[in-house]
Amino acid sequence: MSSASGLRQPKDTNKGKNGFRERHIPLNAANPDDLAISRHHFAQYVLASKGSYNGPSLKELKATPNAAPVETLAIVDDKIKELRRQHQEDIELLTAFQAAEYRQEVLSRYNCIDDSIMGVDAEDPVQVDYLAALNELYNDARPMKRFQHDMDDALSQIRYSYLKSLLPLLAQRRQLKSRETHIRRQRDAQFPQSIEEYHNIPDRDIQLRIARFLLRSNSEKERMMDDYGWVWRAVNPLISAFKANEGFKNEIVESVKVGQASDSRRRSTATPGWQL
Template identity: 50%
Template sequence: MSSSNLRQPDPAYKDRNGFREHSALLDKDHPDDVTLRNHRFAQYILTQKGHYLPSPDALRELGATKSQPVETIDSINEKIKDLQEQHVRDLENLFAFQAAEYRQEMRDHQACYDDSAYMDIDASYPDQVAFRDALEDLEKEMRQMGRFKRDMDDGLSMLRYTHLKTLTQLNAKRNALRIRESQARKDRDAQFPQTIEEYHQITDRDVELRVARFLTSTATEQEKMMDEFGWPYRYVQPLLTIYKSNVGPLSAIRLFMTISEQLGTFSGGIQR
């Protein structure tokens, strides 16, 4: 569908989330259309999306016994996947509901008894002419279905807005977690043991390998690693000095490096 065929937003509703004010009527000549539309759509939402509401005591008990799980990037990705799948089902249900509404309305119109064909309209009687014109206008309105099209567009817009609002919130949470994890990784990479005891206390194997690789590298490679991981010279100097002046206590580092390289740990270069 080309962009020219899409319903464009009205500039009058800018900064209002794309929706009309609740008091603005679509058709001033038929104000009840909005009320009927809202009632039908509310009944549809209650039928499709409604849930049993627990009692206040049950809610308090639920809140006291179950703690909120910690959100992670993986858990948010799963929520986004579930949300998108649910949105597809919601669209399918909405279109089926709207099609059934349209079909029923057309059947009701076809079942109406139109006696105008058996009437002799006398143009000299304004009431008869007005009656005939009203019937023609009704028939034209039913063929065009302008009100029904607006109802369909509004129902779809509200459903899409609710979906995108929830999706935006989940994306914001995921981005915040990614930034937090990235910063934590940078902080972890920037850490460097000051003594051999601190080196042996490292629990992260990647960090342990990285420090060992640094100590056994050439001066040029060490400079590159300091730039890459944000290690100031004053951070690496104490352990580097110990390593150079007293290889004996640090012989385990060389052995650790040899075994790691034999296993291919560093086959792809410096590992994070």
């Protein structure tokens, strides 16, 4: 049977080129060749296994708002997972179809053998030559190279269609990851300038990071500043408020204690991860 490792390798002259036609080229319907027949057969299989497209009508598309849905990293990841699942299913269906086709082809060729002529007269050169020619024809047909090539072509076409859909999604995922990293770094580089700004931080983890920073020594503060892109002129106002306001200092100490207790509970029930 066909396999990815056993596919026919491309010629050196075709390296770097797209061997699949991207546009429709009409074939001679009156005198179809083997290629046209095999493609028609494969098209029938695709329609039978995948069905036809019943999407919205042109009128419905025109009535649809032009605003496209926002693509998030989670949505793109789901699309990639679904595409890979569907491709695996397509390969399994194609393999089952090819196996059934191969079995039918072998049975058909076997049934074409005329057992009545096996007992030929060895003294009759006409019968001997006829049987030899028949056996030669049968032996030449047994490997069924054209049938194997058709199977390879079908697998290659399915994989090409899969990769053609997958590669743009992978590129989109890289872009979204890069964007999220950039936004996170920008957010991490921001530092509250007052107690009020600290209280207005919506993300509890970021608040806890700031609280831990305020309790660190100067050398540890510098390491965190290097990690998050903070500078002294940005952190000094809150450090001064922390030193001058006893109530705020107690709040920070209590916040870190609660955060440490929460981290301990998470570590006891989950795999240890990155800590703020």
